[in-house]
Structures are given as C-alpha cells and as structure tokens.
Amino acid sequence: MAAILASGGGCDLVDLVLATSKSILQIAKVLSGRQAEREVKKLLRHFIVHCMLVFDQVQRIRIIMVPKNDLLLRALGLFESLIALDGTSNRPYARQQRLNEHWDSIRTQNADAKFAFASHCLALDQASALHALDESFNVWEEDVMAKYPDDGLDWSLDDYSPPKERRPEPSYAVHSAARSMFKALARSTSCECCTKHDARLCLRTYRTLEVYQDHDNETNDFEMLLSSHYDWQETHIHTIRKRIVRFIVDNETQPSPPPKKPLGYKPMPVKKLCDQLRKMEQMASKRLEFKVENGRLLKLRSEKSKFRIDKRKAPMSLQQFIRGSPRSLTEKTKRILAVLLSYTVLHLHDTPWLQPSWDSSNIFFFQTLSSNIPLRPFIQTQLTVQDLNDQGQDEQKPQSNANSVEFLERDPDDLDPDDLDPDDIFTDPDDIEHPFPTLVTLSIVLMELYLAAPFDILAKNRELYFPDNVDSRTRSLDVASVFNEYKREIPQNSRFHYALEKCLDPRTWEDDGGRKLDDQALSVRIYEEVVRPLEDELCDAFDFIKIEELDATAETLDFRSWGQAIYQHEEDSSSRGTPVSLTEGTFSSQRRDWAKVNDSVSSYLPSPNFESGPYSATGSEYVAAKFYDDEKPSESHSRLEKEDYMQWRLKHQAVLRKFIDPFLKQPLENPVKIAVLDSGVDDTHFSLDTGQIKLKRNWTTAKKKDVTDNVGHGTFTASLLIDYAPDSELFIAKIAEGIPSPPEVVSQAIRTAVDEWKVDIISMSFGYPTNQMEGYEQLERAILYAYSRGVLLFAAASNSGANLDRAYPARDPHVICVHSTDSNGNRSKFSPTPLARESNLATIGEAIESAWPVKLCNTETNSRCVQWKSGTSFATPILVGIAAFLLQYTRIHLPDIAHMLKRQEKMKNVLLKISDKTQQSITRDGYSYIALNLFADNLLGKSKVFIDETIGELLKR
Template sequence: MAPILASGGGCGRVDLVLATSKSILQIAKVLSGRQTEREVKKLLRHFIVHCMLVFDQVQRIRTLLAPENELLLRALGLFESLIALDVTSNHPYGRQEGLNERWDAMRTQNTDAKFAFASHCLALDQISTLHDLDESFHAWEDDVIAKYPEDGLDCSLGDYIPPKEKRPEPSYAVHTAARSMFKALARTTSCQCCTKHDARLCLRTYRTLEIYQGDDDETNDFEMLLSSHHDWQETHVHTIRKRVVRITVDNETQSLPPPKKQLDYQPMPVKSLCDQLRKMQQMALKRLEFKVENGRLLKLRSEKSKFHIDKSQAPMSLQQFLRESPRSLTEKTKRILAILLSYAVLHLHDTPWLQPSWNSSDIFFFQTLSSKNIPLRPFIQTQLMAVQDLNDQGQDEQKPQCNADDVEFLERDPDDMDPDDLDPDVLDPDEIFTDPDNIEHPFPTLVTLAIVLMELYLAAPFDILAKNRDLYFPDNVDSRTRSLDVASVFNEYKREIPQNSQFYYVIENCLDPRTWEDDDGRNLDDQALSVRIYEQVVRPLEDELCNAFDFIKIEELDANAEKLDFRSWGQPIYQHKEETSFRGTPVSLAEGVFSNQRHDWTNINDPASSHFPIPNFVSGRHSSTDSIMKDYLQWRLKHQAVLRKFIDPFLKQPPENPTKIAVLDSGVDDAHMSLDTGQIRLKRNWTTAKKKDVADNVGHGTFTASLLIDYAPGSELFIAKIAEGIPSPPEVVAEAIRTAVDEWKVDIISMSFGYPTNQMEGYDQLEDAILYAHSKGVLLFAAASNSGANLDRAYPARNPHVICVHSTDSNGNRSKFSPTPLAQDSNLATIGEAVESAWPTKLCNIKTNSRCVQWKSGTSFATPILVGIAAFILQYARIHLPDKAYVLNRQEKMKSVLLKISDKTQQSIARDGYSYIALNLFADNLFGKSKVFIDETIGELLKR
C-alpha cells in the first residue's frame, strides 16, 4: 500500500481515513495479543471495532463527503490524536501519513519486529486520553448514522432510527380509478341470467403509472377474475382518467414513461357482462380486455392469458392459510403481504371493492395450472351489485343510520355510563365522557387492517388470538365497540410484537381514531385520508421490508412478489430462465427472484470424498463492494455490539475461567496478524511426527481459527491439526478429542469437517471419543455438510452427542448448499455465506491482498461462528450467573439457550426449517432485552 497524501482535497482525505483505519486496526490487533494490562487491552479491542466502523461508514458515504465535511475532519482529528508517532511533517495529518507509510514497510517483518514497532505507535500511556477518544469515536459513529442513515440500525448502540430513503410516492388516481371501474362493471350486470356477479380484484401496489393515450390522460391497469356462475375468467381492465391531484410525500416528483401508441381499432361498448363471460369460455388461454372511459365499459381485443389458474382447485383464503399452514408464513412473505394489504386500504377505502366488514377470509390465493404453485398474488372478493344498489349504498354511506339504542347511547348523561363499556387499558374514560362519539372508529376498514396485520405477525387468526387470551366477542360485533375489542386483543399481545417494529407502530395508528382526524377533530376527506394512510401505514411497512431485505425495491414489488410460492415458505416459483428477471437482468432459478445478482457461493466438493466441506467460489475472490459481503460485515458488527455491552464492562481483569476451545482443523498460520492476539495457548499436530509443526498449508484451519478470535475474543484456543487437505482417519481424530478433553480441559470442540459415512475403519473409536467428551461435559460442534438435499448430514455432525451446524445468509435464509432440516431436530444454523476471515500469508499475494483475508461460504464456517456464540453464552453465565454457569456444559442446556435466542417471540417458528442463531441488540432478540430479563430467562432454562 503506497502512502496516502491528504493534500488532495476530499478524495485524498477520504483515502487517508480509510488507510489509517486499516493500519491502526492491524496495529491494535498486534498490541492486544501481547498486552497484559487489562484496561489497555480492553481499550485496544474498542479501537479495533472503531476502526472497522470508521472504515465501513466512510466507505459507504465517500461520494457524499466534501473536502471540508465536518464528520470527515473529525475522524482525521481523532486518528491524529490517537497516534503517538514522532514525525517531521508540519502537515495537520502528518502522523497518519507517516504511520501508514512505515506500517506498510513492516508488513514483511516477523511478528516480534511488528510488535516492537507497534508499541511506539499509539498513545497507550495516556489512559484518560484513550477513554476520551473512545467516547469521541462512539459520538462520531452516532452522528454518522444520524446524518447518513443506512438500514436504521446504529451498530454501536443497537438503536433503531427510522430510515430516510427517498421513494417515489404512489398515485392517488388509483382510488378514483377503482371506484370508476366498479361502477362501469356494475352497469353491465343488470341481467336476469344469474343471481349475482362476483369479482376478485388483484391487490397490488399499482406503483407503475403508465400513459395509455395522449399526454393529458393517465391509466391504471387492474387485473381481476370475473364470474357469473363460479367459472372464473381472467380479466384485464384499463381505466382512463384526466389527471388528478397526486399524493405528495417529501416534496418528491415522479417522471412519467412515454405514452402508449393509439389503438388501431374501435373499442366496443359492453352491454352485458354475462355475454362476454360466456363467449370467453370458448376461447381457451385468452383473457378479457376492457377499458373504462367516461364511465363506460368498453371491450378491447382479447389477449393471451397470463395467469392460468387451476379451476379444479378451490382457492385458499388468507384465513385458511393462517389456520392450516401458519408455518408457510416467513418474515419476507409476512412483510410483503402487509404492504399489499395496506395498499388495498390506500387504494380501495370508501369504494365498493373494500367493504367495512372485510377480513382475511375475503383475501384469496389461486393455484396455477402449470406449476401447481400458489403465487404470492392476493385477490379480494366482492360482489358486483346493480347500479341502483350501488347508489343506495352510496347514500347510506353518506348518512350513517343509527338505531334507537345508538341514539340513546349518544345522548345519555356521562354519569350514567356503564363502567363495563370501557376498557381502561385502551382509552381514557375522561376522553370518552367528553366525546361519546369517539368510541366508534371513523374508518372501519383500518380497524380490519389492524386485525389482519396482527394475524400476519402472530401467524394466527384473530379469533384464536382472542381465545388464547380468554377474550370472547359475539359474532355480530357492535360496530361502535369493534375498535375497542380489537385494541383489547392488541393490548394482550403487545409484548409479542417489538415496539421498534413497524407492525407495532402501524397497528397502533390504525386503531387510534385521532390519527384519522384533522386539527379540528373532523374526519379527513378522501384526499387527506389517502395521504395520511400512506404516511402512517403504508410507508412504515415499506421501510421495514426494505430494511430487512435491502435488495427488494418497492417499485418492483408487484412483479416480483407473484414469483414467490406462498405455500412453500416464499420460495421462488420455477420458470424458464429467460422468463425470470429482476431489475431487467436475467437470473437463474437457483438464485431466486430477489437475488440481486448475487454470486453463486456453492461450488461444492465431490460429496463422495471425505474432504472438508469447503465450498470454493466459482469466480474466486470477490470485490469488497458485493452487497452480501457488506451484509456479513454489518452482521459481525451487530454481534460485537452485544459483546461490548454485556462482557467488556464487567471484565476489569482477565477472566479467571476463560472459555477454552479446541479447534480440530488443518492447522493455523500463527504468524498472521489477525491470529497474533495471545489467545492461542497450545498447538499439536496429529498428521506427522513433527508434533509442534501446525503450519496451515490449505488455509481452512487459519480461516476457522480467525473466526473464533472474532466471535469469542475472550477465549483460549487449542489448535489440533488433524488434516492436511483431507481429515485424518477417524481413530486419529478420536485421539485428538481425548487429548482436548483430558489434557487441555476444554469446554468446546469445534470440528469443521465431515465424513460421508460412518461405515469405515476406526469410526467406532471416534464415536467412543465423542461419547467420552459428552460424558465429561464438553460441547462438540460439527459442520453439517455442503451437499444440499443430495446428501444428509455428514459424520460426526450426525452423532446425537454433537451439535450439528447448518448455514444461512445474513438474514437467516437457508443456504442452498446446507442440508435439508430434519423433522425431529432443532436444526441449529447461523451465518455461513460470504464470510470474511484470515488466510495464510504464504498463500496470499501481498500486493493484491495486503490484509491476507478471503471470503468463503460453507457450513465449515458457520460452525466456528456458532461455537463463538456458545462461548459468549458460557462467558456471560460465568460473569452474571456464576452459580449456574457450569450447567451450560451440558449439551441440552446449551441448545435450549441457543434455541431461546432463535425465538423472536412466543409465536416464532423455524425459518426454512432452521433455528437461526444471531446475536444483536434488536428488541426481539434475547440480548436486546433488559439484563434482568436475560438473567431470569437463562436462569430459568438452567434449572436442573
């Protein structure tokens, strides 16, 4: 790395910050490994994290940083204050330039030389200054997140900050277009052939605004199914309207696409909908094309059908899914459905399409004829009423009717109010006495939306939720008290929905009548109501989806959501490759609809061999700008934030009883700066007669050992080299296990390897050694395998006394290479995709890879990460629950705590069949709760 000059303006200063953060990070790691003073060692670890955060944040916002950016100058000033190097330069950042240049020259030196130089680089003799700098770095990180939000999470504190992403607003025209379309369709149903005409309207965001004809008109295209005798016919309706006032959010504007060309024929007015439906029965694989213009329904030329439903299969309602298949609802499908249903209220409120009494039983999903999948494409069912009925309903809606009891209720004296009519946990009685009308929600459709959002989040029908809390409501619920009844149920489940979740925020907004009033307490008109629904309901749910799945774009949600199979955990629906696209770029089926062109991480080794399950990258090393790699770095930072909160403040000196971990692998490059932390206590080689030679010639052992240092910084490592390319025979591994148990007295054994079968010579000795370690209270972890569904778990991961580790991505989605989960097991999993760790220096090109790191994927690398999490749990218990900590060395107790971490709420289910383990400070993570709650929870789990 050539020295970076700061005199080049903003770009030079950004490069200087990045270079300095890397240099100080490496220097701090070298010093931390040999530092004996506990307080200094703790601060060095803090500065390691600070350097990582500064590098990540500055790299993220570098295009926004002007030369005199205050945050950029603050970062440079903090680094300059931390460095104690003597320099002759008079430049304000001369220390950093000198440090980077000299440290670059030290890269080829041995460890002792590096330590000697590093000892004079930082101002470690000024403890009070170091503490001040530590706090200043924290403040800097807070200010960066506040000014340049990324995903709403401050990695240093774990606090949720609402994102500020700019997004084009939806069209207000959809609401009026939907009403106009209903009226036009209703006018064609005045016939004697049947008792009713049914319509099922596809629920979409309708984000794409297209021009149909002429610059002065706009169109919204609606997709639906029409029926007069339950023979559903696919229909596509264009609505043409003059431009209307649009919703404006954040003063954003939206450019319009070029107009469509004119029709080359004359549309035909539709007099009878039944006639058109009968005619289409003779035209297989065609869909009806209509246009609504000036209140009339016009027939266009039929087109090829695009949604072939299986008419032999009854559609499934959302309520039916909730009762019969709640496990089909993943976090992704819940969030997508929440957005689609909130848009339904935005676009269809106060129209005949959305009756006040709508509920999840009115939302339907259809199985396709070709693939037999059920796309995530919801339809709402409505009856097309005659024009007179429609007019009558409109009059009724304009002037609500009250019965005698209602009038009496509204006119009674407040002193006569029955206390049983009030719920003190929902509304203030004084507020109701002052305004008795307040008991009735002004927009019942929003109350229903609150119900459905609760059902989605908790994966259960509303009546079951109420019954589980001993709440019972009559079938014919009084509309005046319905919102109070719903609020009562929500109040019972508030603890199950994290308060920083947008589900929580939106449900509260839906149920609060004051949200839907103007400043004078009057109900909002249609246009103002639409704006308020978008701001208080739709937009927060959009933000939550995009924060959880940053590769999803709301503008493309309609097209891509329907490519997910609702019944199969939101998995992609298989199509021909040329038909499946995302963001205009073809993607393979294995990558999935929302893949965002991610790399194929899983070029799996031959499963017939007994090699380590190491997936090699198809394209080798990857650019650091890859979004998945960035996801991993954020994931790791969130884990480290937990360590900083629950371990660092309570360890004023080295732990008397550190967690001891044996690493059975291919050795280690102990000269690598990332491993020179002082944590490696003993090393032994079982592959040759040279017992002290544990040099890693393949990289796998160095990679796993470095991960353990990252995720279990307070632990001691014992390196057992049992592989040179392939694992040693089972009896050799058995000997290493017994040594780790009897001589090294370890707490955990990490095994990132596997044999394809246990029917091999010497395997019975390995089984005996595993049973022996288990009987001695040693926890054993092993990689599951990387053959996907082609093979089951490898050995020894299949052994019941070993905790098998599967792999996920940074969001907990099952890795393609990870084995199929077992029906009667917990199937523990953690991140194993695009993981960064150390690589032996002799296997690296220093010029192109100065840090000597690689990015790898596999259950091999999920294993040390989960071992690190288990080590944290042991350390936490030894600090905070010392009288119960020893119980965690029993496998069933450790698994029970890991499973508790994977459960976000009492209603949580396994994601993709896996129990996903991640440490962070989110409110619905165990370690996002108060310390009292954590101690009580773990203590309860550890009761004998």
C-alpha cells in the first residue's frame, strides 16, 4: 500500500474513487447538455446517477474499507475502463489520476473549454461496451447494498478505529484544577448561616487555555452559577497552575504568553462565600470574580455579567427536553451535547462535581433575559466539605488481597480451601461491576440523546424492567441489555456506536492486569475511546464546526429553537438590523462564518439596498417577504434523510428513462419552458452547465444581464429543475437580492415570462404574508393575465406551520400551492395546515440536495458545491419538474390533446390522480402527496396503454 500511495501522488484508493466519481459526474453533465445522439445522452445520464451512487456509498462505508476491499477495487476498475485518456504511466489507475489532475485545472474555465476537454476524455464510441459497463455499475450497487445495508448490521466494528487527525489532545490538567476549585469553594462554605450552598458548573471542552497575569502561570477559567438563598449568581473562577508539558502535534508550538499585567490591587481571601453572594444581590449586572491559588479562594474585582439569566424562569434539565420536547434535539444539538458531556466525564470523573449517580436530570439550561435558551449546559452539585472527606478516605483505602496480582492469576480450580485467607474478599462472577460508574451513566445519556427518549421509556418499550435501586454491580449489565435492544437504530459503523460500546465495556477501563486505570491513564483512555470518536462524528457531520471553538459555538445556539443561531437587534440606531450574539464575548469572531451556514439568519438581516436600480424594497411592508428555505441548516440533515432523498430522486429519474429518454428527438420540437423567479443563478456551476438556461434578466438593478446569485437560493432551485426536468428550457428572472422584491417588480417579471419568453410554467419559491400591501394589485393582475394565457403558476406554501395560513401568491386561486412532505409523504412540520375543500398538493421538501454557488462554498471541504436544504421553497421546483414531465409526456405520447394540460384544473386533476394509490385512497395528513415512480400502485407504474387512457380521460372531462 505504501508503494501505491507513493506512486499515486499521495492519494489513497478511497480518495481516488471519490475524486474520480466527482470528475466523471461533472464531465458527463457537460457532455449531456450538448449531446445530440439520443442513445449516448441516455447512457450519460445513467453514468451521472452511477457516479452519485458510487460517491455516496463509498463515503458511507469508507471508515471500514481496507485498501484491498474488493468493492473498492471493482469501482476503480469500472472507472478506469470508462476513461479514454492515455494511461501509460506506471502509477496504478493512471487514467483516473490524469483525468482528475486535468479536470481540476479545466473545470473552472468557460463552457467551451470544458466541453472541448470532456468530449475526448470518456470512451463513448462503443455502444455495446457502454451498455455492459452500465450493467456492471448496477451489479456493483446491488453488491454494496447487500454487503453493507443501510442499517449497518453486517458491518464489523473490528475494522474501525477512531481516525487519526491533526487535532491536538486536550489539557488533562482540567481534572485537577476542577478538584482544587471544589475544595477551595467548599472550605468557604463552612459558615453558620444554615444555608445550603449549591453550584452549577458550566460544562465545556476547556480546550482554550488562557495565560493569566503572571507570565509563568496558566489558568483554567471556570464559569458557574452559585447560590445561597436560591438566587443564582454568575461567577467566574481562575485556577492558577504551573505550566505543564502538553502533547504537541507535528510542528505545533505553544503560544507565547503576553507580558505581565499587574492587577493594581491585592486579591482578598474569601472566608464566607455567602457574604459575597449577598453583596452581589444588588448588583445584577455584575459577576463575581474569584481566583484559586495555593488551595485558597481569593476574590478579584467584579466584572460585567456575560450571561444574564432570567431568574424568574426555572431552568430546564436535559431530561425535561428529552421527555417533553424531543424535537429540540436536532442532529446538530445531539452531536454537540454528546461531545460536551463526554468532556464532562473526562474533566470531572472522580471529583465531587460528578457523582456516580448523575444523569440527564442533573444537566440544566438557563433562559436568558431575551427568552433564548443557549446550548450552554450546567451540572449541579452541593458544596460540602463532607464530599471531600469521603473522597479522601476512598482514595486512601488499600486494595483487598482479592485484587492482588498474585491472587488474580491463580486458577480458581487450583485453590485449596485451607489456602484461603479469611480476610480475602470474593465476588460472585456474575456480579460484574463496572470500574467507573460515571461512564455507564454517560452511555445512558448518549442513548437518550441519540434516540431522543428517556432511558426508562427505552427500557419499557422493550419490556425490560429494572428495580428502582439498582445495585452498581449489575447496573452496567442492565444498561448494556437496553443498548443491545437498540443496536439496529444506531448504525454499527458510526463512531457514536463505537463510543457507546467502549463506555459499557469494563475491560476498556482496566489495564493489562485487570486493575482499574489510575486517573492519568483513565483520562487519556476516555479521550481516545469516547471523546475523540464523538468529536470526529460531529466534525464529519458539520465541517464548519471546529472543536477548538466548540465552547463558543455552542453558546450561540438556541436549544429550544432547534439549534438556530441566537441573534438580537442592537438598540443603537446606528447599527439597527445588525445581528449580535446574546452571549457577549463569544460570537463576534464567528458571526460572519455562521451567517453563511445558518439559514435562519436571512430573516434577521436588514433589507437589501436596491437603490442602484429603479426599484426600492426598503419599505417596512416588505420586510416579511421571504424565501421558504429556512427550516434548518444544510448540516443538520441526517445521513438517513439524505439517503432517503437520493432514493426518491432515483425513482423519479427511472420514470424519465422509461417514458421520455427513448422518445426524444434532437433537437426537441417543443420543449417545456420554465421561468424561475428567484435570486438569480450561478451558471458557472457544473450542475447548471447543461445548455438548458436560455435567457436571463435581472429586475433588482439597472444591470439587466447580471443575474449573479449572491445568496444561493436561486442556484439551488434552478439546479433542482435541471434534475427533475432535464429536457426543459429555463428562463432566469432575478427578482431578489436577499429577500424578494416588491409585488410590482414580480408582476413585471411574470408579464415578461408570458409575453416575451412564452413559458409554459412559472416557478415562485417565495411569498408575502399578506396581500394588503402597496403594489399587490399589480401582482394579482399579472397572475390573472398569465393564467388566462394558459401558463401554469406554482408557488411555495410557506414554512410557518400552523402559525400562519398559506402565503401569497400561493393563496391565489390561479396559482398551484405547493406543500412539503418527507420522503414518505408525511407532512413536514413547517408546512401550513391543509385547507378544507381544497386540493392540497404536496411533494418532498425535506433533506433536498442541490447545487450551491461556487463562490459561497469552501471547495476544499465541499468540492461538489452542494447543500442540503428543507422547505416548501424546494418542494416547489420539484413539483414544477413533475408538471414539466407530464407536459413533455403528453407532447410525445398524446400530442393531440397535450395543450389541454396547460389548464390549471386539468393539471391538478392529473397530479391528484398520481397521488391516488387505489380507488379507496384518502389523503395523508390532509395532503395529496405527489411522487413519480414505477411501483404498481403509482399511475406511472401501470401499462402505457392504461396511462394514456387515464390521462386522456382526465383531459377530456
């Protein structure tokens, strides 16, 4: 393998097959857009799908693929035979190496240069060989699914080890610093006030070490809330420690400390903590500042509060979220909390902060004065000296003879009863006690997070019942039995699964002699076997999240609002409309990055400036006009959601291959024309370089020809239309730069689409909350005009759920309103409530993959320049694509009556017929769910004679 890597330019075989699949996919799209020969064009489309599947499948199982994996080598062989470039080099798979190198340098050039290269790099001259290759890819895909099914049951964990990255290990000194801090605080509570002193410690990774005022020392800063009279006080504590040698990765160097900064005053020793808490009761805007030095708690000068909690509102525990609001647990918040809680065990194991009996009810989240609940967990404990005394006694307790090496190494069958020491302690072999109960609890909480259900309910659902006071010797076995019941729901190839198994395996936490690990060895083992895999899982799912910045990142997310970013408007009029973080000092450096990845930002940004053009959209009545793409960020969609969508799209494409591709003539006699009213388009993206975009115009500025997409929404929508209506012609109308333009601007775009472009369909993935606004009458007249000219209009319903009804223009009777479902036709939670006595048409709008502007992508981490989105904004172009298919079908197979399908009522009737599976079918969740596939229950799964008769009857009614 080393020789292969050396000769392959440093690229391993998995990376090579991923790179090749992307290159051939892009090249095939370029060729397909200009290919005149029908049979070759059809095969190119097949290879586009094969490349997508190869990429997704290899990506899905890459962590268990060894270099000589048969499926991996077969994929490489198939790609090698498809490439026509010279491969005389001694490098393995030289054709693919050369193809990728050349395409990387060419794909950013103009369309003609790309086509010139693409036209001679694939072996497309032998039809029989191409058909055989097409079938070989089909067999490969079947074999992958057979060997590595979606649920991962046949995947071997023995092949997995946490991947080695360049991420440095955390500081293991946090553990001792937390212990010292507890001692110092507890000693300060030895007073006569008879008040219980509670503390809630903020749970963080504590990866960022700060240099304190003293040049020779470093500090771990702990944030917490302290209480004496049930009134919580924000507190910040510095723990001073001498510098220690840390793990250094490669050429990483320790940061140079800043120069000494004298305090200017002498810190005051704290004798009674409650006295300091009472003084702060009248200083709501301040936080206590302490320092722990040489075991003493010293008071520093108070500083401005950084985390203003609403003391009128009770905190919510993690258990309350899991029991009462499990939908708050998105893929992003689950993974972030898993990492933070694993760090909790890493830093706080065997300290008074983390009792063996801790669980999700001990983890709290506080509401701020701005009514947000930041993803900032705290763990609660009581400050008592007794805890310290008990712990000290436990630490000094000698090991029994039964735990000695000599005793353990003897065979029980060789023991003579007379040899037994009466002081020896024996344990029933069935009582397997986990050496570290806190890890067993962590496994419980991880299961609760992943499955979004409390542990007792998980056990009950599998008819497992445990006594309330479970003996610690059997607790780990009970938890393991629940885990075994849910293994099918946690893919075995995932690092989440790996971390769970390690937590529950007692042998992981013992040395070679069977003895429990000491503190230092335990910390290293926890990081290697639990924390790091969970870090990798998080970073793989959300590549914009950096572990070194996770503490600050998590605090900017609203747990109650599905992990959306927390923003508020500054009251200073000079910066009104600028988003700022509610947790001061944690977000300023990350604001720009989050604006790129968090869809919710768009609704808080100031109105765009259209002053350079003839129209202005700065009036307050247009602030609520919006696109309906803000359900959740790209990175929040799960792997299963993505795979379900890919399968849904493949079923649609199978219908096109059967009913459209074999009958197309080049050039098309009467292609379906679609106008896309959106935010423009990035037509340099390879997915849109198919030759389908015919005309473009900008209504937001005086530069009519510049339709550059600066927000991504229009590119995403146009690419979907290319996916679902690959033989249509697109006409791009840019009517938005951030938010949609006023209604009169949209009305002009509609009239141009009808009169000049002669389109068949108009797609509108935006809306207004009301029609009571200036200029909307013009939009209504334009819609009626298009309707009267036989143009089909589709618009997104909105993403307001039951809070608002359909938006405008989707509510207009002359427009087909599009609702959203998941891949199984279940109503999306954000889609509006269906209307009575209305045809509530819906199609998939969740976890949709499509193109994203190249300039808005980090091509190093997102080389395909795609995003995953949810919203009725994206159900709309998919349903438009289905309508375009029906128009193309009738023009090919029923030309005499095809024109009738451009009547809105006729198109609705055909779409409703597709949604009916049988004559007894009723709507699902009040929606008529539209999907194209070749199943027998679908209209397109019937014989062609039946399809033609059915459509003909519907059109002639």
